[in-house]
Amino acid sequence: MDDEDLRLTPRPHTAELLRWAEEQGLDPVPEGPLNAVLTLLELGDARLHDGFPELTSPLLQELLYERIHLYVQPAPDQDPLAYGAAVLLLLEHQRAAKRLNAKRHERLRAEAEWQGELLAGLLRQPHLLTWPRLYALLLRGAGVDTADPAAVRSWLDGYRELEPHDQVAVLAGIEGLDQPEGTDGWTEGVLLSIGMATDGARLLVENRLMQRSYRNLAGLNALGLPMPAELSGDFPQFEAAVQAEALRLLGEWTVPGLPELLLTEYQDLAPEPGAAEVDHYIVKRGLVELPDIGDWPAPEEG
Structure with missing residues (x-):
């Protein structure tokens, strides 16, 4: 590379x-x-x-x-x-x-x-958090040495062992956030929005990194220089390098190494919902009512 x-x-x-x-x-x-x-x-x-x-x-x-x-x-x-x-x-x-x-x-x-x-x-708004920001607050609030990867893992392991209601109690105790509703403020919708924001924020950085790289490659091409090997095929190495750099930057702005841990080893603590999970939440909350498939109009015969 x-x-x-x-x-x-x-x-x-x-x-x-x-x-x-x-x-x-x-x-x-x-x-x-x-x-x-x-x-x-x-x-x-x-x-x-x-x-x-x-x-x-x-x-x-x-x-x-x-x-x-x-x-x-x-x-x-x-x-x-x-x-x-x-x-x-x-x-x-x-x-x-x-x-x-x-x-x-x-x-x-x-x-x-x-x-x-x-x-x-x-x-200070909980609903505007991302998982790396949230866990940075939790780790610092617990007095964890965030420069020590082993200490970060140990705290995450301990948090993982807590019952869901105890985890919410920990969230409600975070200083530095406006939480007038206490534990009642940490609804499924808030946690869902945090996961969606995390995914979107990381993908945005990845896309910007790719654009930055492509601009430089256009300059190389204009000079008649060869394209790097990472971009000569389906460029899996390039995609991996982009994600690694995005995670590095996200860690630089929160806790080094934390975003990668949350995306890999501790994904259960930082879920990023897909379209199906979001649709299920919307329907469950009654925010939209999907028609029964039996009520759908039959396709017109050609």
Whole structure:
């Protein structure tokens, strides 16, 4: 697997931006949130100028309101407003590089400020969680050393042994979430939505990684260079590399190694429902009534 050819791994200019901020005397921004913001923008639709994403109003909304809460779980000692602060720092850099005029800069700053505050609230909503974010909260709340894979596995094994009602009690005890309904808030629908969001969020990152790689390969093709072996057939190696990189990124934003564990060894603790399970839930809840097959109109004879 030649990463120089496939270019799957994003290469955000985090260190360079932090150095620039220090030179300019700007308020420091934590490296983790800044790296997450730059990476998600790089994997999105942002145009890059000298390696830095260029922000627009639609990109701000997509990042801070629609996307980032699917992926990041701030550490207990980290201010959730740091993600908005990271966007503000990027805007200052964009303005200094003369890529924004004063009017657009002021408007985007205002949007980033209120959407960054909104994000802090979104991160507290149980129904907006994904499994990696949820288990990151559980592990940290239990005092587990998340840098120790054995400790993470041990806690997951213990949680797996709990009865379902005891598991729900643990969920209801999570600090850092708004849970006015307590255990009653952890309904089947909430858990179903967490599984669906997890699957969708991971697939989105995988698709963006593929697009990033394909753009680089188009450049190789234009130069008359051969295509990497991973893409010469049905590319199972490429698909495996894409999933591995997506899981690595998801772990970088929550707990390293955790997303892969939840997808493989502990899938029973983090189910991702298919269409049949979703349809069953909808019908069971009476949200839609499917007609009996006997009532379906017979096909017209040709």
